[in-house]
Amino acid sequence: MADRVPLVDYLVLSDDPHLVAHECERCGARFFDRRNACASCGATNFHQVDIPRKGTLLTYTIVSTAGPGIQVPFVAAVVDCGGTTVRGNLVNVQPDPGQVRTGMEVRLTTVSVGTDGAGVEAVGYGFEPA
Known part of the structure; x- marks a missing residue:
């Protein structure tokens, strides 16, 4: 099997792939990127927390125009996810308003982004209907 690497630092590839966030120890705000200070309260201490794999679709848009090489339409x-807002594409569903609705239950899934010449696969994430 080829090596797999996550496309983003906060995607953990394992038997149970999931996202991790940095949670402010003072106010509980969560961030996916590295922070020197909390954007909500200014504190500087964080710890990592696992983000629930299941969630509820809050909002979406069907993207019909994108840059070269990006297949459209897709659902952004x-x-x-348990109180943490996560942005990602909705996959394994038709990009059609009749198939996608706010409030629908979704779950995290991994998606292959591509493989390099050495056989290393880049892996991203998305959400699919639960």
Whole structure:
């Protein structure tokens, strides 16, 4: 099997792939990127927390125009995962308003982004209907 690497630092590839966030120890705000200070309260201490794999679709848009090489249409989504807002694409569903609705239950899934000449696969994430 080829090596796999996550496309983003906060995607953990394991038997149970999941996202991790940095949570402010003072106010509980969560961030996926590295922070020197909390954007909500200014504190400087964080710890990592696992983000629930299941969530609820808060809002979405069906993207019909994109840059060269990006297949359209696709569904760009915002998901509430146990109180943490996560942005990602909705996959394994037709990009059609009849198939996608706010409030629908979704779950995290991994998606292959591509493989390099050495056989290393880049892996991203998305959400699919639960």
